[in-house]
Amino acid sequence: MSEPLVVMDGLTIRAPTRTLVEGVSFTVHGGRVTALVGPSGAGKSLTARAVMCVLDVDPGLVGGSLRYPALDPNVDWYEGVRGGGMSAQQRLLARTRHLRGAYFTYSPQAASSALNPGRTIGRQLTMAIARRQTPPDNLGAEIRRILQQVGLQPWAAGALPGELSGGMAQRAALAIAVAPKPRLVIADEPETGLDPVLRRAVVELLVQVCKDEGAGLLLISHHKDTVKRIADDVIQLRGQHGETGGTA
């Protein structure tokens, strides 16, 4: 199995009146597709946010440890945050800012609506590529290569999001998610609201592009058939009480 990117151990998050996520442990490996599944309210999105250290729940993180072994196996990023409430979570947010959009990228639901409507796709790709540790030798060639990888013509670099069709905008959003050469792409229900044929096309493209770019993929999904066909590992969150993690 390839190197672990994220090791979460015993994640527990509480709101004032109830426990949102309890004792969730899992490992996300590079170059593989890990699906995060569970019924509504099981804390799928919250767990994904916890992986990115984006938490703003009160009292929030009360237990667990988070390591990014590919970055530094010895650092527990939750050290000093557990039980510290909102202010500790804000400090964590600031401390991990350089990792978001670089070590991992996030592709929200309805990814195409996350595009900046006032900037061309090429400009948005340039900004995403600037997050890399080593800049490419030829920026223009790199933009064309990424566009080709998601199945877009070079002219898309000069287009504003409003000039693209829905499917093309979705591809552009995917290009921006992989442009920083992240180790891990976190996608929150990329197939929401799509018709069944497009759903498969989008998910397959997402998996293919992540594999080509050598990134791991953490996929939140509702669709059993999607998970069954593409996931290498499955993290199953159970209902309101006693969630456990595991791989299948």
Added chain:
Amino acid sequence: MKRTVDVDAQPVVKVVGLHKTFVQSGPWPWSESREVRAVRGVDFTIAPGEVVALVGQSGSGKTTVSRIVLGLEDPTNGEIWLDGERWDDQPESQRRGKRVRYQYVPQDAMGALDPQQTALEHVVETLTVLAGKTPEAAHDEAVSMLDRLGLGQRLHALPREMSGGEQRRVTLARVLALRPKLVVADEPTSGLDPDRRESVLQDLIGNLPEDAGCILVTHDMSEARAWCHRIFAMLAGRVIEEVDLRQDAPVHPYASVLFDPWSGPLPTQPLATEGCPFRPDCPRASEADGDVCARDEPALSPADPRQHRVACHVVEAT
């Protein structure tokens, strides 16, 4: 689902030769506009008690057909008959009073609710304004309908205090309390989790009046299979197969992609503008006589609309 369909009675909906062409403008003021033929010849009837699904990919014309049936859009060509009465050529002043019988469940429940009204107020207002009930009668009926949909404890909740499923139920309660003859539901479960979808559909279809027809627009094939008497699969503005999935398997080469996208290769070519739209990707086109698939667009056959029908030059309905 135990709804009886009265196929001999006067149909709730009869659609004849429906066409709709939109003029679409480009992203800029100086972009050239183009014509989009969203619906290109659709005919069907829906009997009292019948639940029909419209399925198809985005852009296949499902929503346009369902909106035209209710008179929310005007057809470019064709006739709509509701309850034996020609509907599309009536002026809005005549249709307005009758709209209470033909109701629409929108896709975006939150956007369809007034942020300042409680669940109960939504339903009471609908009953007093549209159905002309007295406030007292409307109150009792609204409470009873909300209670049937499991919102008995949430009567005074505002939309923002409700979950997605509860918001849907308020839009359903508002429609069902009117005891409509026809309900058109445009993806009433989109954005909900699988475990909540089931119960929303149970609430909708389980509480429909016995003689009401229902058109369910959906992307979810398992939903259509479980809840609908007939499924109309649409492609490029036409119905290409009408099937009861509880009895027959779909046979159209495109329907197998639509109903189970993981079963084989996905279509990659743009749809053809002449002949059968699916021909460029169709695995069966080579079996046809000569170039009939490239030349003629197939019609639904057999002619009897109550049977399993398919529009293809190669395969036949079972």
